[in-house]
Amino acid sequence: MTAAQTGPLRRLRTPEREDASAVVGLQDGRVQIAAAVVLAGFVLLGLTGEGVDSPWLYTAAFGLLVVAWALPLRAPGTPMDGRAAAAVLVSQSVAVIGVVAAVEPVVRGPLMPCAGATAIVGALLCLRGRVGTAWIAFVVLTAILVIAGVVRAQPLDYVQIIVPGNLGIVVLLSVFASVVAPRADQIFALRRQARRAAAEVAARTVRDQQLARLDNRVRPLLQRIADGQVLTERELNQCRLVEAQLRDRIRAPGLDLPHLFDCAWAARSRGVRVVLLDDGPTTSVAVDDRRARILAEASSAAVTVLRDAASGALVTVRLLPAGRDAVATISVAVDGSVSLQEFS
Numbered sequence: 001m002t003a004a005q006t007g008p009l010r011r012l013r014t015p016e017r018e019d020a021s022a023v024v025g026l027q028d029g030r031v032q033i034a035a036a037v038v039l040a041g042f043v044l045l046g047l048t049g050e051g052v053d054s055p056w057l058y059t060a061a062f063g064l065l066v067v068a069w070a071l072p073l074r075a076p077g078t079p080m081d082g083r084a085a086a087a088v089l090v091s092q093s094v095a096v097i098g099v100v101a102a103v104e105p106v107v108r109g110p111l112m113p114c115a116g117a118t119a120i121v122g123a124l125l126c127l128r129g130r131v132g133t134a135w136i137a138f139v140v141l142t143a144i145l146v147i148a149g150v151v152r153a154q155p156l157d158y159v160q161i162i163v164p165g166n167l168g169i170v171v172l173l174s175v176f177a178s179v180v181a182p183r184a185d186q187i188f189a190l191r192r193q194a195r196r197a198a199a200e201v202a203a204r205t206v207r208d209q210q211l212a213r214l215d216n217r218v219r220p221l222l223q224r225i226a227d228g229q230v231l232t233e234r235e236l237n238q239c240r241l242v243e244a245q246l247r248d249r250i251r252a253p254g255l256d257l258p259h260l261f262d263c264a265w266a267a268r269s270r271g272v273r274v275v276l277l278d279d280g281p282t283t284s285v286a287v288d289d290r291r292a293r294i295l296a297e298a299s300s301a302a303v304t305v306l307r308d309a310a311s312g313a314l315v316t317v318r319l320l321p322a323g324r325d326a327v328a329t330i331s332v333a334v335d336g337s338v339s340l341q342e343f344s
Helices: 008-012 029-048 055-074 082-102 108-127 131-152 157-226 233-251 258-269 289-308
Strands: 273-278 314-319 328-334 337-343
Touching: 029 055, 029 108, 055 082, 055 108, 082 108, 082 131, 108 131, 108 157, 131 157, 157 233, 233 258, 233 273, 258 273, 258 289, 289 314, 289 328, 289 337
Parallel strands: 273 314
Antiparallel strands: 314 328, 328 337
16 A cells, blocks of 8 residues: 555545456545545536526535435445445435426536536446446436426437436446456455465465574474484473473464563563463454464564563463454463553
8 A cells, every 4th residue: 555545545545346346446535535536516516507507406415416426436246235326326316306307498507416426326337237227227318318308308308418427427337337346356266375375475484484493492302312312401392381381382383473472481481470372363263464463463462571581480471362353361360469451
């Protein structure tokens, strides 16, 4: 994510999708800002022209078009959720009725912003994988305009103003979506494959680093045992430290961090009892930004506690199960007193 997409823009960014809208960049928070500016311009353009009998109704109708734009930009799912698509269809239909009612019969100026806004609704539906809904919305729009023409003017008067542009956009975006959608599937499949490959490489790298660190500590001891030599008290203590670290790797994979394990090793060598436990989600479960941040804070605090712990103290670092308010705890028991830190 670039620097321009941090802060408020990052909060505007929509959930990840894998459709044509993602390929053309509609998930970017800046798109929503641009959409708000364009809609405001449409409303201002319509209200400053002649022929608006009811400015409040005209504005309210464009408020519904805001909904018809916002849902395709924000709604989850690939393709877009069906209920959200239906809401877009209803919002646009009611908005068009409102605009027609708010404007003097067949006055082109205030109707043209409505034509542009509804054309964009059709485009967004196509990009979100709802081409059929876009065509249904176009047919409903045309029917409303024909009825409005019959009631207020001639049958095709409103149709001639609004429908041609909408038809061109829906046809163009239908073709575009039919071409891009399969390519989008391929693009996102390749991205998932690349992420899996990167994760596998990272896991192998971490495993190799861990084995190298363990080998540096274990190999000399194994070599002395293989040679039949008697281990000194210091070497026996080192064997116990190696065993404790191996247990840590099994019981607390989520805490398997080089700096934390090194501090645990040093603390145990000073006579501190250290227990590392991982009861959190399995590694197959995605770690969100909040949990990752809290885990970083907890590991940093654990390093400090382990460095300061005195001989005889019991330090327990635990990752808690998912669903709890706290993510991790650090407890220190010494001389009959217990202190507890929670990270949430």
